[in-house]
Structure formats: structure tokens, C-alpha cells
Amino acid sequence: MAPIIAPTIETKGVDVAYLYIVLVMCSLALLVAGVVEQRNHYRNLDRIQERILVNGIRGKSSITRLCAGALRGGGRVVVAKTTGTAARFIFPDATEEPVHRKFGIANVAEQIGIVRRAAVYHPDVLVMECMAVMPALQEVNQSKLIRSNIGVLCNVREDHLTEMGPTLDDVARSLSRSMAVGGVCVTAERERLAILQEEAERRDCRLVAVDPESVTDQEMDGFGWITFKENVAIALAVAEELGVDRHSALKGMWEAPPDPGVLSVARVMHGDKRMRFANIFAANDPESTFMNIQQLEGQHLITRPLTMVINCRPDRIERNGQMGELSGRVRPETIILIGEVTKSARTAIPAELQDRVVDLGGKPDPSRLLEGVTAATPDDSSIVAVGNIHGQGEVLLHELARLPGWTCEDGSESGSTLRLPTWERTQR
Numbered sequence: 001m002a003p004i005i006a007p008t009i010e011t012k013g014v015d016v017a018y019l020y021i022v023l024v025m026c027s028l029a030l031l032v033a034g035v036v037e038q039r040n041h042y043r044n045l046d047r048i049q050e051r052i053l054v055n056g057i058r059g060k061s062s063i064t065r066l067c068a069g070a071l072r073g074g075g076r077v078v079v080a081k082t083t084g085t086a087a088r089f090i091f092p093d094a095t096e097e098p099v100h101r102k103f104g105i106a107n108v109a110e111q112i113g114i115v116r117r118a119a120v121y122h123p124d125v126l127v128m129e130c131m132a133v134m135p136a137l138q139e140v141n142q143s144k145l146i147r148s149n150i151g152v153l154c155n156v157r158e159d160h161l162t163e164m165g166p167t168l169d170d171v172a173r174s175l176s177r178s179m180a181v182g183g184v185c186v187t188a189e190r191e192r193l194a195i196l197q198e199e200a201e202r203r204d205c206r207l208v209a210v211d212p213e214s215v216t217d218q219e220m221d222g223f224g225w226i227t228f229k230e231n232v233a234i235a236l237a238v239a240e241e242l243g244v245d246r247h248s249a250l251k252g253m254w255e256a257p258p259d260p261g262v263l264s265v266a267r268v269m270h271g272d273k274r275m276r277f278a279n280i281f282a283a284n285d286p287e288s289t290f291m292n293i294q295q296l297e298g299q300h301l302i303t304r305p306l307t308m309v310i311n312c313r314p315d316r317i318e319r320n321g322q323m324g325e326l327s328g329r330v331r332p333e334t335i336i337l338i339g340e341v342t343k344s345a346r347t348a349i350p351a352e353l354q355d356r357v358v359d360l361g362g363k364p365d366p367s368r369l370l371e372g373v374t375a376a377t378p379d380d381s382s383i384v385a386v387g388n389i390h391g392q393g394e395v396l397l398h399e400l401a402r403l404p405g406w407t408c409e410d411g412s413e414s415g416s417t418l419r420l421p422t423w424e425r426t427q428r
Helices: 009-046 060-073 110-119 135-146 168-178 193-202 229-241 246-255 286-298 317-330 351-356 366-375 392-400 422-427
Strands: 050-055 078-082 088-090 096-098 125-129 150-153 184-187 206-209 264-270 273-279 306-312 334-339 357-361 381-387
Touching: 009 110, 009 135, 050 060, 050 135, 050 168, 060 078, 060 125, 060 150, 060 229, 060 246, 078 110, 110 125, 110 135, 135 168, 150 168, 150 229, 168 193, 184 193, 184 229, 193 206, 229 246, 273 286, 286 317, 286 381, 306 317, 306 392, 317 381, 334 351, 334 366, 334 392, 351 357, 357 366, 366 392, 381 392
Parallel strands: 050 125, 050 150, 078 125, 150 184, 184 206, 273 381, 306 334, 306 381, 334 357
Antiparallel strands: 078 088, 088 096, 264 273
């Protein structure tokens, strides 16, 4: 048998030195590649004269689309990208396509590819929705990825408190990290306007506070979809900053396609029951949800008696409780709990409303879920679906989308079609 020769100290030293050289060379290659990519990215940004970054808690996707529409109305060449319910790349002619992600995972680094693609169209303006949540990433998103000269900080609401909180003052300061240094920031926030002003001054940023009541009811009537005066006022202010007159901006907004997650109401029939169904899942936080319900009731798009469907998620215990507590402000005639860990919502529902609760928790068969919801809902009434869409919320929307519509007594059609979850739209 051949003798086993142990490696000498000199041989080991050579191996370690070789591996060290390989490591250093790979590191240098990555460093050079990173520098080249950064320079190319900055070159692409410099090709776009005006860059707008839309941040805040609620309404970012809608505001991104409104800003793009307003600027198109003024004759500007605009490319936009939304992130929310369904990420979209919006071309200068207002057509759009989904943003494809590897493994379906969102990452702020995708903004680099979006900017590269946008630069190909030589746009006058790029409107980007902020997709960062962590405060440090919000600052990187602004200072490295977008470098906007006009920012939007639409509002400060109760969401992502773990990352940006724990208080709303903390959320306001976190969101302010996306403000453009030496630029402009447009906001509809009122309660924490003083904090935003303080943060803007630290960054030599001019803060523009809009008044929602400056938008008239007649101007809102031009929209074929449901939006808020706050959002429209922000888009008008952005358009004014870029020299677009009010009439042109409004015309462009009226013609802009809505976000897939836009607030919608559908009229559906199940058996001999007629119901109005409002998909408010996209609102997510309690204050935005309540505002949506108020607006729909104010416009008589939903009527009493009212059924409130709360979709619960096992990883959103706190949010489930907030929606249960919200029922005390909404005062629905029926409260239906679906999803998992429904107890987290039920315990937060006021005692005087406990006898109105119908618990359909768990993962029932889709047809049984639909039967349970419609059985608990009176004829000629309205349903508002709140909470988070994922899980049983998607299942319910899927089942409701199969139902036929009905016509109002005034002859109007069944209204806006029921908007399906993203995964269902993709399969069709």
C-alpha cells in the first residue's frame, strides 16, 4: 500500500495564500461592478429632468397615477411606477404592465431597473411610488435610488408602527427621511404638519401643505372611479410646481386609469338577494378604512343596513383588533368575522355589538364561505370588506366575482366590476 504523505506547512501556506488572492480579486471585481452600476444609474437619473417620489401611509399608488395623469394632461412625457396592490410600470401613453419580480419578492433594488427602463423613453418626468418601509431604506431610496427634486408625503397614519413607530410622531419623522434635500415636498397631512415643517427645514426643503377643500365637488364628479380630495389636491400642487395649469391637470387626471386596488363598489346578486359590495381591503389601517366607509355612505354608493366583514390574519393580531374596535365607530347591523384567529378581532368589538357578530373563522370551503356571508346579509343591503385582503379575503372576492350583477331602478348598470385579487387577475 502506498504511503500517506501529509501536507507540509509550506503547502498549506500556498493554499491559504491562493484562497486569499481569490477572495481579494472577487471583492475587487464586485467593488468595480458596483461603482460602474452606480455611475450608470446616476447617468440614467440625470437624463430625467424632474423626478417625483411619492411617500406616506395611504393612497400612494393612487397619487402616483394622479400625478402622472395631471402631468400628461399638461403635455409632459411621463413614466410612472406604482408598488401597492399590484406593482405597475406605466408608459408615457398611460398603458401599463405588471412589474415582474424574481420569486415574487419586492426589493427596493428593483428601482434601479425601473429607472434604467424609464430612461429609454427620454421622459420629462419620472413619478415613483416609495416602496421602502424601514426608515434607513427610505433615506437610501431617496438619496441613492431616486434622488427626487419633488417629494410627496401624503399622510401619517397608524401602519408599520413596528418599523417606523411606536408613535405617530415617530412615523412622521421616519417618512420625512424621503424628503428631497433642497427640493420641494407636498403634503395633505394636518395633525403633524409642525413635525413635517421642522423636518423639511432641516433638509432645506420647501413644504407645500395642500387644502383638500380647494378641490370642488364638480371637479371630483369628473372621476369615473372613487378617489379623495386630498389625493387630487396633492396632484394639482405637483402639477402647479411643474407649470401645468389646473384645467389641463384635471383633464389628465380624469383620463388616468385607476389603480387595481382602487376603492370599488359592485352590485351583486345571490339567489334573490341584491347586495352592494365595497372592497376596502386596500385601506388596511383603521383611520383610512373609516374615511372610505364615510365617503361611500356620503355618496350613497352603499346603504344601510350595513354588514361589516373583517378578514383576520394570524400574523396581524394587532390589526385584527383595530378592525374589531373600528366596528364601534361604523355601527354596522351585522359583523362577520372570517380568516384565522378571529378571536383577536372579536374581543375588541364593543360589548353592545357582540350580539351582531357572526364568526365564520377558519378555512371553510369557498362556496360555504360565500353562503355564510350572504346568509347573514339582509336583502338590499351593503357589505364592506375590511382588514387585509390576503387569505380568506381573496377567497371571498373570488367567489363574489362569479355572481351576476343587477341594475338600479334608475336604469344604471351594475357599476364598477368587482376587483379580483392580483393572483386571480393574472390567471385569467
